[in-house]
Amino acid sequence: MSDALVGGRHLLTIGQLADYAGVTIKAVRVYHDRGLLPEPPRDSSGYRPYGAEHAIQLVKIRILVEAGVPLARIKELLEAGPERFTAALGEIDRNLRKRAEEIRRTRQRIAQLHSGDRLFVSAEVAGYLERLRQIAVSERTVLLERDLWILLQSVAPEQAAAWIADKLAAIADPEFATLYLDYDAAFDWSPDDPRLPALAERTRRWYAGRDGNAEPGPPPNPTITRLAGVAAGASSPAWARIAELAKEAR
Amino acid sequence: MSDALVGGRHLLTIGQLADYAGVTIKAVRVYHDRGLLPEPPRDSSGYRPYGAEHAIQLVKIRILVEAGVPLARIKELLEAGPERFTAALGEIDRNLRKRAEEIRRTRQRIAQLHSGDRLFVSAEVAGYLERLRQIAVSERTVLLERDLWILLQSVAPEQAAAWIADKLAAIADPEFATLYLDYDAAFDWSPDDPRLPALAERTRRWYAGRDGNAEPGPPPNPTITRLAGVAAGASSPAWARIAELAKEAR
DNA sequence: GTTGACCCTGCCCCAGGGGCAGGGTTCGAG
DNA sequence: CTCGAACCCTGCCCCTGGGGCAGGGTCAAC
Numbered sequence: 001m002s003d004a005l006v007g008g009r010h011l012l013t014i015g016q017l018a019d020y021a022g023v024t025i026k027a028v029r030v031y032h033d034r035g036l037l038p039e040p041p042r043d044s045s046g047y048r049p050y051g052a053e054h055a056i057q058l059v060k061i062r063i064l065v066e067a068g069v070p071l072a073r074i075k076e077l078l079e080a081g082p083e084r085f086t087a088a089l090g091e092i093d094r095n096l097r098k099r100a101e102e103i104r105r106t107r108q109r110i111a112q113l114h115s116g117d118r119l120f121v122s123a124e125v126a127g128y129l130e131r132l133r134q135i136a137v138s139e140r141t142v143l144l145e146r147d148l149w150i151l152l153q154s155v156a157p158e159q160a161a162a163w164i165a166d167k168l169a170a171i172a173d174p175e176f177a178t179l180y181l182d183y184d185a186a187f188d189w190s191p192d193d194p195r196l197p198a199l200a201e202r203t204r205r206w207y208a209g210r211d212g213n214a215e216p217g218p219p220p221n222p223t224i225t226r227l228a229g230v231a232a233g234a235s236s237p238a239w240a241r242i243a244e245l246a247k248e249a250r
Numbered sequence: 251m252s253d254a255l256v257g258g259r260h261l262l263t264i265g266q267l268a269d270y271a272g273v274t275i276k277a278v279r280v281y282h283d284r285g286l287l288p289e290p291p292r293d294s295s296g297y298r299p300y301g302a303e304h305a306i307q308l309v310k311i312r313i314l315v316e317a318g319v320p321l322a323r324i325k326e327l328l329e330a331g332p333e334r335f336t337a338a339l340g341e342i343d344r345n346l347r348k349r350a351e352e353i354r355r356t357r358q359r360i361a362q363l364h365s366g367d368r369l370f371v372s373a374e375v376a377g378y379l380e381r382l383r384q385i386a387v388s389e390r391t392v393l394l395e396r397d398l399w400i401l402l403q404s405v406a407p408e409q410a411a412a413w414i415a416d417k418l419a420a421i422a423d424p425e426f427a428t429l430y431l432d433y434d435a436a437f438d439w440s441p442d443d444p445r446l447p448a449l450a451e452r453t454r455r456w457y458a459g460r461d462g463n464a465e466p467g468p469p470p471n472p473t474i475t476r477l478a479g480v481a482a483g484a485s486s487p488a489w490a491r492i493a494e495l496a497k498e499a500r
Numbered sequence: 501g502t503t504g505a506c507c508c509t510g511c512c513c514c515a516g517g518g519g520c521a522g523g524g525t526t527c528g529a530g
Numbered sequence: 531c532t533c534g535a536a537c538c539c540t541g542c543c544c545c546t547g548g549g550g551c552a553g554g555g556t557c558a559a560c
């Protein structure tokens with residue numbers, strides 16, 4: 001038998017209540033379990049009979065849930081006085097604004113995701129790679145560079161930052177750019193190719209000339225130089241040979 | 251012993267990789283478990299050695315995760331061809347826009363939360379309640395009305411919509427407004443108060459006059475009339491007495 | 501050769517519910 | 531008056547996206 005109307009106060013079934021607030025029945029029961037919504041005394045058949053005050057409370061709960069407030073915190077807020085409640089609303093709103101801002105940024109990244117390296121390297125490195133493409137370095141070598149910079153940034157972000165500034169300056173020098181293009185071409189050469197010693201020598205001279213002008217810079221971190229050397233050498237036997245020649249000359 | 255550099259390819263530890271992508275180590279392992287990120291073959295001490303390709307993939311994953319894409323879907327996307335991928339990005343972006351819009355709406359509701367009934371009743375009912383306050387109905391009675399409308403809207407939204415239109419029209423009639431204010435005053439009267447029969451009679455006449463002019467409207471749903479009657483009667487014995495008098499007169 | 505920072509696996513825990521089983525209730529139509 | 535649909539009840543396990551902790555092996559530097 002329904003006692004919904006007997007007391008003149010309890011009038012809604014859980015389903016009607018849930019529909020009113022735009023919430024599932026399950027959610028209502030969870031809010032009871034978590035102590036967010038007072039559970040009305042059962043009617044004679046074990047149903048929960050709700051009144052308008054439950055509907056009001058439930059709407060408040062739903063709004064806070066949608067704002068991303070954890071249930072435990074919602075409970076605190078509803079139990080606290082109105083001044084605390086209002087203060088908390090300010091913070092909640094700030095969080096919402098922050099989330100909106102994050103969504104904006106995420107949207108930009110999503111848009112960039114379908115092309116480009118910019119997401120994987122710093123802005124400086126991205127500029128450097130772009131410059132390489134401008135001077136017609138092969139895509140293969142550009143990608144090799146990109147991967148190297150990713151590793152450098154992962155292993156030693158500060159060193160990488162210093163190096164990339166150095167590289168950007170170097171690549172602005174037309175002589176270095178020519179040298180770089182010759183390396184690019186040498187990628188597929190045999191390690192016995194007779195042109196390699198000359199290339200090594202030109203490299204040595206370029207560095208000697210530059211280091212004469214500028215300060216020597218930070219002492220190269222051994223792990224990192226090895227990293228760069230190995231990464232390069234593993235891809236091209238000719239490049240590995242040049243590295244050897246450079247070592248002998250030193 | 252570290253073999254990180256032995257092959258010239260595997261160079262990052264899981265911690266370096268995670269830091270690079272701005273992700274926890276645990277998350278990286280979860281992505282392995284879920285098949286999102288290929289797990290590199292272990293080095294001789296059981297560590298996972300990562301390369302630049304893992305870093306790239308991980309950044310993509312993180313961006314998609316931040317966009318709210320479920321891991322299972324991310325897996326599909328990364329496995330699918332680029333045309334499918336690009337198409338999916340469009341949908342993801344649409345979802346992000348939708349979420350931003352929802353945040354905007356939630357912010358408005360949060361702002362309204364600290365005061366007002368507008369969140370709990372329809373705009374029409376809110377207007378009606380405001381009108382009651384304008385003609386100086388007691389706050390107690392206004393809240394009683396509000397709760398009643400909440401119940402009505404929960405139990406039978408369509409009926410409630412029809413009724414509120416009716417009520418809005420009625421309250422615009424100064425005679426009905428006067429009648430309403432008298433009811434408001436009668437709330438605390440004794441059920442034996444000698445003024446009650448006259449009030450009941452005025453009510454009957456007002457309704458009779460109106461129903462003569464307009465069409466009788468939808469036949470009142472019995473559940474609902476009972477609901478309204480009981481809700482009112484339970485609060486005020488005098489009102490309950492008026493309801494009895496009305497029944498006798500009919 | 502020890503110390504602190506990493507890495508490994510495995511296990512349980514969290515929010516915020518969803519889904520399903522297995523059973524009782526209510527309500528309107530026939 | 532009965533029957534079926536639509537509700538309601540409890541209880542249990544499941545999901546995502548990890549977090550935390552235990553218990554143990556490794557690396558690198560002094």
